[in-house]
Amino acid sequence: MASLDTVRGDLSLVVLYLSKAEARDKICRAIQYGSKFLSNGEPGPAQNVDKSTSLARKVFRLFKFVNDLHALISPPAKGTPLPLILLGKSKNAMLSTFLFLDQIVWAGRTGIYKNKERAEFLGRIAFYCFLGSNTCTTIIELAELQRLSKSTKKLEKELKGQELYKNEQYQMKLKKSNERLLALIKSSLDIVVAVGLLQLAPKKVTPRVTGAFGFASSLIACYQPQPNPNDLPWARLPVHRLVK
Numbered sequence: 001m002a003s004l005d006t007v008r009g010d011l012s013l014v015v016l017y018l019s020k021a022e023a024r025d026k027i028c029r030a031i032q033y034g035s036k037f038l039s040n041g042e043p044g045p046a047q048n049v050d051k052s053t054s055l056a057r058k059v060f061r062l063f064k065f066v067n068d069l070h071a072l073i074s075p076p077a078k079g080t081p082l083p084l085i086l087l088g089k090s091k092n093a094m095l096s097t098f099l100f101l102d103q104i105v106w107a108g109r110t111g112i113y114k115n116k117e118r119a120e121f122l123g124r125i126a127f128y129c130f131l132g133s134n135t136c137t138t139i140i141e142l143a144e145l146q147r148l149s150k151s152t153k154k155l156e157k158e159l160k161g162q163e164l165y166k167n168e169q170y171q172m173k174l175k176k177s178n179e180r181l182l183a184l185i186k187s188s189l190d191i192v193v194a195v196g197l198l199q200l201a202p203k204k205v206t207p208r209v210t211g212a213f214g215f216a217s218s219l220i221a222c223y224q225p226q227p228n229p230n231d232l233p234w235a236r237l238p239v240h241r242l243v244k
Contacts, residue, residue, distance in 0.1 A: 023222070025060040028053050030218035033193075037211025050211075058106035065099035068092045084143055091136035094129040101126035124198065131194035134187045141184035148177045182220060189217040 032053040039046035072092040076085045101122045108119025152173045156164065164170045195201055196210025 022060075025057055026218060026221045028057045028060070030215055030222065032057065033211045033214030033218055035211070037208055037215055039207065040211075041207035055106070055109055058102055058109075061099055061102060062106075063103075065096045065103075068096035068099065072096060081143075084140055087136045087140050087143075091133045091140065094133040094136070098126045098129035098133060101129070127194055127198050131191060131198065134190040134194060137187035138184060138191065141180050141187060145177065145180050145184065148173060148180065152177070179224075182224060186217050186220040186224070189213045189220070193217060 032050055035046045035050040035053065039050055041047070069092075072089055076088065080088075104113060105119050105123040105126065107113035108116050108123075113119055152170070155167075155170055155173065159167055159170065190213075192205060192213040193210055196205040196207070196213070199205075
C-alpha cells in the first residue's frame with residue numbers, strides 16, 4: 001500500500017510537470033535535437049521527426065514573447081550593477097524579438113503567411129537574436145557567479161569556526177551558485193546551437209554537432225526548476241484586480 005502511494009505521488013508530479021506548455025516544449029526540443037543528431041542533416045525518418053517537431057514546438061511558444069517583454073519593462077533587482085542591468089535588458093529584448101519573429105516563421109511554414117522568402121529571412125534574424133540573447137546570458141552568469149563567489153567567501157570568514165552547511169544563508173548561496181552554473185553551461189551550449197543553425201561555421205559545427213549540443217541543452221532545460229506560480233508578479237495582485 002505504501003509503495004502504491006509512492007507511485008501515485010510520483011505520477012502526480014509527472015502529471016503536474018507535463019501540464020505546463022513550457023515543460024512539453026522542453027521535451028519536444030530534446031526530441032528535435034536528438035533527431036537532428038541522428039539524421040546529421042541527411043534525408044530520412046530522423047530528419048522528418050526533426051522538422052515536424054520543430055514546427056510543433058512553435059505552437060507551444062505562441063505569445064511567449066510577452067514574458068520577456070514584461071521582464072524588459074520591469075525594474076531590475078536592487079543592488080544589480082548597471083552593466084549587468086543593461087546586459088539583462090538586452091537579453092530580454094533579443095529573446096522577446098526571437099520569440100515574436102518565430103511566430104511569423106510558423107505562420108509562413110503553415111501557409112498562413114504567404115511570403116515564404118520574407119518568413120525565412122525573418123527566421124534568420126530570429127536566430128541571430130537567439131545567439132545574442134545567449135551570449136548576454138553567458139556573460140551575466142559569469143559575472144553573477146563571480147559576485148556570488150565573493151559574497152560566499154565573505155560569509156565563510158564571518159562564520160569561521162561554525163558548521164557552514166548548517167547555515168541557511170550559506171546553503172542558499174550554494175544553491176544559487178549551482179543554478180547559475182547550470183544556466184551558464186546551458187547558454188554556452190545554446191551559443192553553439194545558434195552557430196550551427198545559422199551555419200556560421202558549417203565545417204566545424206555540423207548538423208550532428210548542433211544536434212548533440214542542442215540535446216544536452218534540452219536535458220538541462222528539463223532539469224532546471226520551473227518558476228513557482230506564487231512568485232510571479234501577477235500572483236501578488238489583489239483578487240479583484242485579476243478578475244477585472
